Amino acid sequence: MTPAPDRPLVEVRDLTVEFATADGTVRAVDRLSLTLEAGRALALVGESGSGKSTVAAALLGLHRGTGARVTGTVLVDGTDPATAPPAALRRLRGGTAAMVFQDPLSALDPHLAVGDQIAEVHRFHHRVSRRAARARAAEVLDRVGIPDAARRARSRPHEFSGGMRQRALLAMALACDPRLLVADEPTTALDVTVQAQILDLLHELRHETGTALLLVTHDVGVAAESADEVLVMRHGREVERGPVARVLGAPAAPYTRRLLDAVPRLDAPARTPEAPPKGEPLLEAVALRREFGRGRKAVTAVADASLTLHAGETLGLVGESGSGKTTLGRMLVRLLDPTGGELRYRGEEIGHLDERRLRPLRRELQLVFQDPASSLNPRRTIGDSIAEFTPRSLDETATRARVRDLLDRVGLDPGRLDAYPHEFSGGQRQRVGIARALAAEPRVIVCDEPVSALDVTTQAQVTALLADLQAELGLGLVFIAHDLAVVRRVSHRVAVMRAGRIVEQGDVAQVYDTPRDPYTRGLLAAVPALDPALADERRARRARHPEPAGV
Amino acid sequence: MTRYLLRRLAGAALVLLALSVLVYALFYVLPGDPARLACGERCNPAQIAQVRAQLGLEEGAFTQYLHFLQGIVAGRSYSTGTELVRCDAPCLGLSYQTDQQVTALILERLPATASLALGALVVWLLVGVGTGLLSALRRGGPTERILTAVTLAGTGTPVFILGLLLLMLVCAHLQWLPFPTYVPLGEDPEQWAWNMLLPWLTLGLFESAKYARLTRSSVLETLAEDHIRTFRAYGAAERTLVTRHALRGAVPPVLAVSAVDLGSMFGGALLTESLFGIPGLGRTLIEGVRRIDLPVVVGVTLVMGVFVVLAGVLADLLHAAADRRVVLA
Numbered sequence: 001m002t003p004a005p006d007r008p009l010v011e012v013r014d015l016t017v018e019f020a021t022a023d024g025t026v027r028a029v030d031r032l033s034l035t036l037e038a039g040r041a042l043a044l045v046g047e048s049g050s051g052k053s054t055v056a057a058a059l060l061g062l063h064r065g066t067g068a069r070v071t072g073t074v075l076v077d078g079t080d081p082a083t084a085p086p087a088a089l090r091r092l093r094g095g096t097a098a099m100v101f102q103d104p105l106s107a108l109d110p111h112l113a114v115g116d117q118i119a120e121v122h123r124f125h126h127r128v129s130r131r132a133a134r135a136r137a138a139e140v141l142d143r144v145g146i147p148d149a150a151r152r153a154r155s156r157p158h159e160f161s162g163g164m165r166q167r168a169l170l171a172m173a174l175a176c177d178p179r180l181l182v183a184d185e186p187t188t189a190l191d192v193t194v195q196a197q198i199l200d201l202l203h204e205l206r207h208e209t210g211t212a213l214l215l216v217t218h219d220v221g222v223a224a225e226s227a228d229e230v231l232v233m234r235h236g237r238e239v240e241r242g243p244v245a246r247v248l249g250a251p252a253a254p255y256t257r258r259l260l261d262a263v264p265r266l267d268a269p270a271r272t273p274e275a276p277p278k279g280e281p282l283l284e285a286v287a288l289r290r291e292f293g294r295g296r297k298a299v300t301a302v303a304d305a306s307l308t309l310h311a312g313e314t315l316g317l318v319g320e321s322g323s324g325k326t327t328l329g330r331m332l333v334r335l336l337d338p339t340g341g342e343l344r345y346r347g348e349e350i351g352h353l354d355e356r357r358l359r360p361l362r363r364e365l366q367l368v369f370q371d372p373a374s375s376l377n378p379r380r381t382i383g384d385s386i387a388e389f390t391p392r393s394l395d396e397t398a399t400r401a402r403v404r405d406l407l408d409r410v411g412l413d414p415g416r417l418d419a420y421p422h423e424f425s426g427g428q429r430q431r432v433g434i435a436r437a438l439a440a441e442p443r444v445i446v447c448d449e450p451v452s453a454l455d456v457t458t459q460a461q462v463t464a465l466l467a468d469l470q471a472e473l474g475l476g477l478v479f480i481a482h483d484l485a486v487v488r489r490v491s492h493r494v495a496v497m498r499a500g501r502i503v504e505q506g507d508v509a510q511v512y513d514t515p516r517d518p519y520t521r522g523l524l525a526a527v528p529a530l531d532p533a534l535a536d537e538r539r540a541r542r543a544r545h546p547e548p549a550g551v
Numbered sequence: 552m553t554r555y556l557l558r559r560l561a562g563a564a565l566v567l568l569a570l571s572v573l574v575y576a577l578f579y580v581l582p583g584d585p586a587r588l589a590c591g592e593r594c595n596p597a598q599i600a601q602v603r604a605q606l607g608l609e610e611g612a613f614t615q616y617l618h619f620l621q622g623i624v625a626g627r628s629y630s631t632g633t634e635l636v637r638c639d640a641p642c643l644g645l646s647y648q649t650d651q652q653v654t655a656l657i658l659e660r661l662p663a664t665a666s667l668a669l670g671a672l673v674v675w676l677l678v679g680v681g682t683g684l685l686s687a688l689r690r691g692g693p694t695e696r697i698l699t700a701v702t703l704a705g706t707g708t709p710v711f712i713l714g715l716l717l718l719m720l721v722c723a724h725l726q727w728l729p730f731p732t733y734v735p736l737g738e739d740p741e742q743w744a745w746n747m748l749l750p751w752l753t754l755g756l757f758e759s760a761k762y763a764r765l766t767r768s769s770v771l772e773t774l775a776e777d778h779i780r781t782f783r784a785y786g787a788a789e790r791t792l793v794t795r796h797a798l799r800g801a802v803p804p805v806l807a808v809s810a811v812d813l814g815s816m817f818g819g820a821l822l823t824e825s826l827f828g829i830p831g832l833g834r835t836l837i838e839g840v841r842r843i844d845l846p847v848v849v850g851v852t853l854v855m856g857v858f859v860v861l862a863g864v865l866a867d868l869l870h871a872a873a874d875r876r877v878v879l880a
Contacts, residue, residue, distance in 0.1 A: 060784050062780070062783070062784060086788075089786075090786035090787075090788065091786065092786075093783070093784055093785055093786040094784070094785035094786040095786060098784075098785065099781075099784040099785075101777065101780070101781055101784075106776060106777035106778060107777050107778055107780075107781045108778050108781065109778045109781075109782070109796050109799075110778070110874070110876055111796075111799045111800070111873075111874065111875070112796075112799075117782075120782075120787075120795075121782070121785040121786075121787075124785060124786040124787060125786065156875050156876070158875075158876045169781075172781075172785070176785070
């Protein structure tokens with residue numbers, strides 16, 4: 001069933017997808033049209049809830065049998081996935097269009113060997129023996145860069161790293177020789193250096209096989225790296241579409257401009273301290289260590305980390321997953337006890353204080369978590385959650401007044417103090433988390449990935465709020481994040497962590513513009529550029545100098 | 552793995568020790584005089600005192616308990632008034648009523664209980680898992696609604712009512728089977744199986760309800776997981792998804808619960824044994840309690856404890872074997 005040569009591989013006209021919910025019908029996709037020619041790459045970009053993943057699912061007919069109402073026409077290589085008979089639909093799925101899913105740990109069957117899963121999918125579309133299918137699985141695993149592929153094909157998904165699982169999912173797609181790859185946030189769960197490797201691999205494979213790509217992403221940088229064309233979506237509708245260089249370089253729609261303005265950039269001017277910090281540091285760590293486990297099984301999570309934090313200063317702590325940044329952050333507020341080194345708070349050694357003598361200082365050292373949804377008690381009103389940290393001396397009326405004041409301060413409606421966490425959006429919940437930390441009147445707040453779960457426009461608002469509060473209250477902030485661009489935007493100074501050690505620290509401008517450590521250079525080179533021409537150039541450079549971080 | 556086993560077994564020994572103390576303590580709180588019961592209705596106080604001395608009831612509770620532990624580890628000797636009886640380790644004591652060694656009594660009763668429990672296991676795995684799988688496959692349809700109703704009724708029906716209904720229907724009304732009497736496996740395997748059929752069905756069907764619901768919910772839960780979506784998006788047929796991928800997710804919980812159920816059934820399925828007159832551990836325990844026969848009660852309770860604890864270890868091992876992500880430590 002090959003289409004006429006002049007016919008695009010994917011044709012979507014007036015696609016509308018509606019879901020029935022308890023609160024009425026939600027229109028996730030609203031009269032969207034798009035075309036994708038064979039061999040081309042289109043990125044659907046938008047924030048959460050924009051309907052981009054719903055479009056991708058419609059291309060494979062994944063809404064069938066789910067109760068979603070799909071109208072409009074979708075044609076993939078001449079087949080309509082919404083109405084095709086089951087056999088034709090199964091041929092389309094994987095055979096013509098293969099989906100590369102996000103969050104690769106849950107996207108593979110945890111009970112079966114990776115190679116067997118790829119072989120199984122291969123056999124859906126090719127009449128070959130089990131043995132031939134296994135050989136094909138090893139072949140594609142090798143092609144996506146899994147070392148010792150024939151042996152590793154027998155491993156189960158949990159024995160693979162995150163990057164390897166994402167490679168395996170790409171291999172699964174390759175095993176069926178599809179004409180179209182539909183990739184839904186294929187690199188969102190990965191570290192930046194691994195993300196760069198996967199995007200480079202995707203680029204290489206497309207170049208080799210001529211497969212078309214429909215890429216769904218919230219990350220404009222990822223779109224710039226991988227697509228020819230961009231379609232910006234919001235509320236299920238098209239905002240703007242065009243060649244990637246034009247849309248990202250000279251956006252026509254106001255929303256696209258706002259979206260691009262909110263994206264933190266590595267080339268933005270660095271934040272300079274209002275007044276250079278002087279005098280005694282607020283918090284000082286000297287050769288701080290933390291080991292987990294004992295004897296031969298001991299793991300050193302943080303080794304000899306030294307840093308200082310002054311009042312009114314933000315120290316960024318960046319590193320990839322497992323680098324020890326969260327462990328260090330928790331030690332700085334003594335949620336974890338250091339196993340070595342010293343921690344001084346306003347000149348006093350607190351690293352080894354017992355709990356009773358530490359108690360009075362606890363209020364002054366606060367933590368803001370990544371996921372406010374799970375760090376707020378869902379069965380208590382946000383007012384109650386915040387009030388728990390207000391001074392005990394206040395009576396009930398005074399406490400409520402204080403909570404209202406705090407909510408107002410973090411930009412929430414003070415009247416909503418009796419609402420529950422689920423009634424708030426992700427960004428609002430993070431504001432609640434900040435209000436809760438402020439309730440204790442702290443001098444130091446360690447923020448652990450405070451904006452990584454948020455959309456870029458919300459991210460920009462929350463980081464701006466943190467900066468305002470800091471200027472007003474003279475807080476010392478430690479900002480932990482894996483996103484180098486965000487850290488650059490909010491920090492005065494930055495420390496780069498790798499494998500439990502701080503490999504480099506200094507002023508933001510110095511570390512980002514003239515990094516001394518090769519690992520820092522590798523990290524910076526892996527961050528997707530917003531300019532496709534620059535992305536090509538950097539990809540070429542990466543190909544010549546493989547990552548020092550190579551995972 | 553070896554360290555895990557050693558640790559679990561050490562823990563199990565502690566649990567059993569605590570259990571034996573508890574049962575001993577309970578027994579001394581209960582009213583009734585074992586010596587009077589053992590001696591019979593027409594004993595005079597002097598005779599009762601003599602029996603009391605013979606049974607070792609003169610000694611303090613703590614000393615009695617220490618002797619009991621000694622018997623398990625090293626064996627002990629008993630005087631029946633005229634002769635000395637040697638009871639080898641593991642000695643659980645002599646029955647106050649029959650002077651029979653409790654260890655021998657338990658070994659004699661165990662095969663009947665084991666036959667019942669293992670047969671029931673087969674029934675609930677076949678019927679329970681099958682029903683659960685079918686209702687997961689036909690979710691939303693009339694088949695599922697009927698199966699849900701049947702399993703709900705099964706969960707709600709006490710096992711002796713279910714057993715009586717089966718007896719009335721199969722033996723009395725349809726006369727397909729004779730009323731069951733227990734025939735040991737060693738004597739006549741065929742008769743053993745025919746006579747055990749109804750008890751197996753009763754206990755197995757009663758337990759099936761739970762397994763059907765467990766299987767159904769595990770399969771549906773697995774079907775909602777992301778990796779199922781992956782295979783659907785690659786063209787897997789619905790049947791392949793359930794049998795090859797979703798069923799696998801249901802195996803670990805079913806195995807874990809089965810092992811624990813089997814363990815407690817080895818301690819005797821009291822009601823089923825009583826209903827069908829199976830001379831198993833459950834009936835032995837009930838008789839022991841009624842006659843205040845301390846050695847029998849403590850012995851059977853300890854053996855039950857052993858099986859429940861071992862079943863727990865077995866459940867963990869099976870879980871680790873069924874799901875390779877589980878690490879035993």
